[in-house]
Amino acid sequence: MRTIDHVIAGGTxxxxxxxxxxxxxxxxxxxxxxxxxxxxxxxxxxxxxxAVQPEWAATNPQKRARVMFRYKxxxxxxxxxxxxxxxxxxxxxxxDAKGDVQRGLEVIxxxxxxxxxxxxxxxxxxxxxxxxxxMRQPLGxxxxxxxxxxxxxxxxxxxxxxxxxxxxxxxxxxxxxPSVPVRLTELFLEAGAPEGLLQCVHGDKEMVDAILDHxxxxxxxxxxxxxxxxxxxxxxxxxxxxxxxxGGAKNHGIVMPDADLDMVxxxxxxxAFGSAGERCMALPVxxxxxxxxxxxxxxxxxxxxNGLRVGVSTDKDAHYGPVVTPEHKSRIEQWIDTAExxxxxxxxxxxxxxxxxxEDGFFVGPTLIDRVTPDMDSYKEEIFxxxxxxxxxxxxxxxxxxxxxxxxxxxxxxxTRNGHAAREFAQRVNVGMVxxxxxxxxxxxxxxxxxxxxxxxxxxxxxxxxxxxxxTRVKTVTQRWPDGTADGDDKxxxxxxxx
Ligand code: NAD
Numbered sequence: 430m431r432t433i434d435h436v437i438a439g440g441t442x443x444x445x446x447x448x449x450x451x452x453x454x455x456x457x458x459x460x461x462x463x464x465x466x467x468x469x470x471x472x473x474x475x476x477x478x479x480a481v482q483p484e485w486a487a488t489n490p491q492k493r494a495r496v497m498f499r500y501k502x503x504x505x506x507x508x509x510x511x512x513x514x515x516x517x518x519x520x521x522x523x524x525d526a527k528g529d530v531q532r533g534l535e536v537i538x539x540x541x542x543x544x545x546x547x548x549x550x551x552x553x554x555x556x557x558x559x560x561x562x563x564m565r566q567p568l569g570x571x572x573x574x575x576x577x578x579x580x581x582x583x584x585x586x587x588x589x590x591x592x593x594x595x596x597x598x599x600x601x602x603x604x605x606x607p608s609v610p611v612r613l614t615e616l617f618l619e620a621g622a623p624e625g626l627l628q629c630v631h632g633d634k635e636m637v638d639a640i641l642d643h644x645x646x647x648x649x650x651x652x653x654x655x656x657x658x659x660x661x662x663x664x665x666x667x668x669x670x671x672x673x674x675x676g677g678a679k680n681h682g683i684v685m686p687d688a689d690l691d692m693v694x695x696x697x698x699x700x701a702f703g704s705a706g707e708r709c710m711a712l713p714v715x716x717x718x719x720x721x722x723x724x725x726x727x728x729x730x731x732x733x734x735n736g737l738r739v740g741v742s743t744d745k746d747a748h749y750g751p752v753v754t755p756e757h758k759s760r761i762e763q764w765i766d767t768a769e770x771x772x773x774x775x776x777x778x779x780x781x782x783x784x785x786x787x788e789d790g791f792f793v794g795p796t797l798i799d800r801v802t803p804d805m806d807s808y809k810e811e812i813f814x815x816x817x818x819x820x821x822x823x824x825x826x827x828x829x830x831x832x833x834x835x836x837x838x839x840x841x842x843x844x845t846r847n848g849h850a851a852r853e854f855a856q857r858v859n860v861g862m863v864x865x866x867x868x869x870x871x872x873x874x875x876x877x878x879x880x881x882x883x884x885x886x887x888x889x890x891x892x893x894x895x896x897x898x899x900x901t902r903v904k905t906v907t908q909r910w911p912d913g914t915a916d917g918d919d920k921x922x923x924x925x926x927x928x
Contacts, residue, residue, distance in 0.1 A: 438477030457789030533585025761814030839880030
């Protein structure tokens with residue numbers, strides 16, 4: 430059995446006594462095992478990071494950017510290999526896996542601009558003979574704890590910004606699909622980074638706790654499910670760290686009566702079922718406004734959903750592949766059971782789906798559930814599978830209220846031809862990222878990513894200028910260069926300076 434090892438400076442880490450299975454979700458076979466590290470292994474990684482970080486921080490930003498430029502080229506050159514590796518452990522189809530790598534690469538492109546975006550601020554003559562300037566300095570050592578569903582993009586959201594800003598970084602990826610994070614780390618070394626600047630340690634709760642408690646790790650970025658995000662946030666902050674912790678989601682797509690329904694159905698199918706619904710920016714809830722819209726939408730959705738092709742992750746014609754583990758498959762099917770018991774109508778049923786020739790793969794058929802209401806647990810909780818729920822709203826006000834009152838507030842979309850309604854919706858909805866006729870509004874790398882409510886703990890978003898803020902501290906200098914003519918008997922020195 431192949432063992433997937435840690436990448437820490439000065440060699441590999443694998444004295445790990447514990448391991449975790451890595452599946453091939455398309456075949457249902459265990460294809461490797463990943464070493465699970467502990468606090469002692471983390472100590473080794475932290476020591477290696479400490480040895481290189483000060484020099485890296487002192488390296489001029491243009492030289493740091495050159496490493497990022499070389500890294501970008503290496504990612505492009507290795508795109509196919511990375512996408513195949515990613516889809517073999519995650520289960521998403523290969524073109525979708527390329528998108529996963531590409532969206533991370535775009536953050537690396539943004540990070541190539543660190544000499545420009547990392548510039549400080551300066552005020553000449555803030556007082557007589559006084560200048561004030563501020564600079565952003567790296568935190569030191571940062572760590573990232575990432576989920577299974579974007580094993581390339583999310584690590585790069587974090588370490589792209591952290592390292593460009595002058596930090597060393599320790600990545601703790603999901604134990605379910607760890608191979609791409611390992612390759613991303615190796616390629617970073619190939620790009621010319623010193624050993625120890627980016628390291629990858631595998632593990633579960635034991636390693637996460639070691640990171641949260643480690644006195645030399647100054648900042649932690651987490652992405653995963655909400656209960657664990659909240660736990661990570663509380664424990665990390667209690668240990669005096671800066672923490673951002675992104676959690677789960679249940680994004681709504683509002684369909685106004687004037688929307689172009691053919692476009693909506695196409696967008697919804699992709700956003701609800703792409704990547705088997707295992708995206709925090711998927712659209713698993715559709716809210717048609719008015720009964721007539723609901724009926725017309727449902728009539729068009731049913732054939733579209735029945736026409737979806739579920740296949741192995743290497744199937745070029747498949748719309749989506751298997752889900753990540755057997756446990757996750759059964760959890761999704763249990764949520765469909767729950768919805769049925771709660772009185773919702775299972776219109777298209779994906780339970781018990783089996784793919785001919787791949788009967789042991791972790792496939793779930795596309796599922797459409799109608800007449801879902803806000804009091805149902807299957808609506809309140811995240812399902813994270815190829816399941817689309819219809820919640821019918823009587824009017825625009827109810828359509829604004831539903832996502833606004835939901836416990837999660839990651840993303841939301843509205844489909845309409847009415848600019849006023851769209852503007853009103855974007856202003857009022859209590860959600861962090863809004864799409865207007867855009868089903869998956871993941872912001873581009875030079876904006877910033879982050880949800881509201883239980884979708885994010887902490888106050889700083891991922892990537893863009895917010896990411897730079899998270900991974901740096903501001904130092905502000907007030908300077909005066911006296912000309913030697915002061916008489917030394919100035920009583921104003923005893924008063925708080927004002928201008
Ligand atoms: P998860 O919460 O199970 O795991 C995330 C990370 O936490 C992993 O590295 C895992 O090893 C670690 N972990 C697991 N159990 C832990 C525990 N008890 N204590 C400490 N650490 C633990 O999440 P997942 O299933 O890998 O990913 C899917 C979830 O991530 C979904 O809820 C999805 O919405 C969310 N997600 C959110 C965003 C966002 O930006 N808001 C993006 C992607 C995914």
